[in-house]
Amino acid sequence: MNLKKQDFVVRFAGEGGQGVVTSAEGLAQAMAQSGYHVQTFSTFPSQIRGGPTWTQTRVATSKVHSSGDSLDVLVAFNEYAYENHKDEVSADGVIVYNSGEFSIEDSDQALGMDFDDLAKQTGNNRAANFVVMGALAQLVGLPINILEEFNKQRYTRGRDSDQQIIDSNNMALSLGSKEASQSGFVLGELEDPVKDSSDQILVNGNIAVCLGATAAGLDTFIGYPISPATPILVWMEQNLVGPGKFVYQSSSEIESITSILGAGYAGNKAMTSTAGP
Structure with missing residues (x-):
C-alpha cells in the first residue's frame, strides 16, 4: 500500500528581489485556498532590496503548529542559498536549483532548472515563481488545476492585461511541471485536504x-x-x-x-x- 504524504516542507532561498517570498506566499495561498493547512516563516535583511533571504512554507492535512524541521524541498535561487541551506534537506528530499545562476555536480538529490529562461518562454519574465510552483506540484503529485485556480482568482482584477498574465502563468506552471516530470524525482503524493465548511484565509x-x-x-x-x-x-x-x-x-x-x-x-x-x- 502506498501511503500518501500528510505533511510537506519547502524552503525558498536566494536574494531579495528574486521572487523568494513571492513564491513561498503564492504556494501557501494556493494550498490554503484549496483546503490545506499552511504556515510560512520568512527571514530577510532590513533593507530596501537585496541581501540573503529565505522563506519556508509548510503544508499539511491537519493544523500546523510549527514551520517544520528537515526540508522535503529546497528551492535555491542562487549558489549562496544552496551552500547555506543544503544540509537541512532530508535524506530523501530534493534540491530544486536555478541552473541559469549556478551548477551542482555529483548530486543525486538535485534538479536543475533555468527559472528565468523558462519564464521568458511564456512571454512574462516575472513568471519564474509559477515555474517553481509547477515543479513542486509535480514532485508531490498535486493536481495542477489547484494552482491554476489560484492563478485565476489572484490575477482577475478587472484589467485589460489580466488574461494575458493568467495564460503566461499557467504556461509557466506547465513548463515547471514538465521539467520536474522529466527528472524522475518523486517525493510521494500529497493526501487530499479535508476541507472546512467555511472559506479559509491566509494572513501573515x-x-x-x-x-x-x-x-x-x-x-x-x-x-x-x-x-x-x-x-x-x-x-x-x-x-x-x-x-x-x-x-x-x-x-x-x-x-x-x-x-x-x-x-x-x-x-x-x-x-x-x-x-x-
Missing part, C-alpha cells in the same frame, strides 16, 4: 497584529517604514480611517515613539511598529 503576522490592534480600539498609529514592519504602516494608512482616527508616517523611530507617548497622554490608544537589521 503583520496583518494579524493590525486586526488585533483595531479590534482592541486602536485610534492612533505613528510608524516609520522599514522592512519587514512596513506592511503594518501601510495597512493602517488604508484601514485606520474615519472620525477620531489618525495615522502618520514619521521621519524616524524616535519620532514615532515620542509621538505615541504624546498621544497616550492625550488619552488615545496609540501604537507604533518597527524592525531591526
Whole structure:
C-alpha cells in the first residue's frame, strides 16, 4: 500500500528581489485556498532590496503548529542559498536549483532548472515563481488545476492585461511541471485536504497584529517604514480611517515613539511598529 504524504516542507532561498517570498506566499495561498493547512516563516535583511533571504512554507492535512524541521524541498535561487541551506534537506528530499545562476555536480538529490529562461518562454519574465510552483506540484503529485485556480482568482482584477498574465502563468506552471516530470524525482503524493465548511484565509503576522490592534480600539498609529514592519504602516494608512482616527508616517523611530507617548497622554490608544537589521 502506498501511503500518501500528510505533511510537506519547502524552503525558498536566494536574494531579495528574486521572487523568494513571492513564491513561498503564492504556494501557501494556493494550498490554503484549496483546503490545506499552511504556515510560512520568512527571514530577510532590513533593507530596501537585496541581501540573503529565505522563506519556508509548510503544508499539511491537519493544523500546523510549527514551520517544520528537515526540508522535503529546497528551492535555491542562487549558489549562496544552496551552500547555506543544503544540509537541512532530508535524506530523501530534493534540491530544486536555478541552473541559469549556478551548477551542482555529483548530486543525486538535485534538479536543475533555468527559472528565468523558462519564464521568458511564456512571454512574462516575472513568471519564474509559477515555474517553481509547477515543479513542486509535480514532485508531490498535486493536481495542477489547484494552482491554476489560484492563478485565476489572484490575477482577475478587472484589467485589460489580466488574461494575458493568467495564460503566461499557467504556461509557466506547465513548463515547471514538465521539467520536474522529466527528472524522475518523486517525493510521494500529497493526501487530499479535508476541507472546512467555511472559506479559509491566509494572513501573515503583520496583518494579524493590525486586526488585533483595531479590534482592541486602536485610534492612533505613528510608524516609520522599514522592512519587514512596513506592511503594518501601510495597512493602517488604508484601514485606520474615519472620525477620531489618525495615522502618520514619521521621519524616524524616535519620532514615532515620542509621538505615541504624546498621544497616550492625550488619552488615545496609540501604537507604533518597527524592525531591526
